[in-house]
């Protein structure tokens with residue numbers, strides 16, 4: 001959630017305030033001032049915090065497994081710790097191949113991501129993009145079996161770049 005617009009931030013403060021009042025006012029009537037203040041804090045801070053934890057927990061579960069899969073040699077990991085940050089690339093290093101962002105593992109193999117980083121594909125030295133791993137929500141990384149589909153074989157040099165799922169060719 002990127003809420004950088006100042007007006008949006010004020011809307012959130014108003015919403016949190018209203019939630020706080022909806023808990024704090026009844027508590028005030030029943031328990032007095034102290035109960036009202038505590039109720040306001042619980043409503044404005046506690047309930048949204050719990051909700052945020054639930055959302056983050058669901059998002060963690062959806063991104064099951066490491067952010068990036070282990071490399072083809074099985075020796076390089078895709079994250080250093082169970083983080084949600086996109087900066088944690090584990091043993092991979094961000095690099096550039098032509099004008100495309102790629103990832104290089106410690107073995108020297110190159111990888112590129114496709115389809116909003118759901119597919120992790122190996123970039124061979126001759127410029128072919130081969131299926132390797134695909135990420136499934138709540139389950140993690142699985143072998144990308146696209147290469148076993150009969151309709152998608154290795155892509156010839158003459159194939160247009162960026163077409164097809166099975167094996168693109170980039171310069």
Ligand SMILES: [Zn+2]
Pocket residue numbers: 071072073074075076105106107108109
């Ligand atoms: Zn490696």
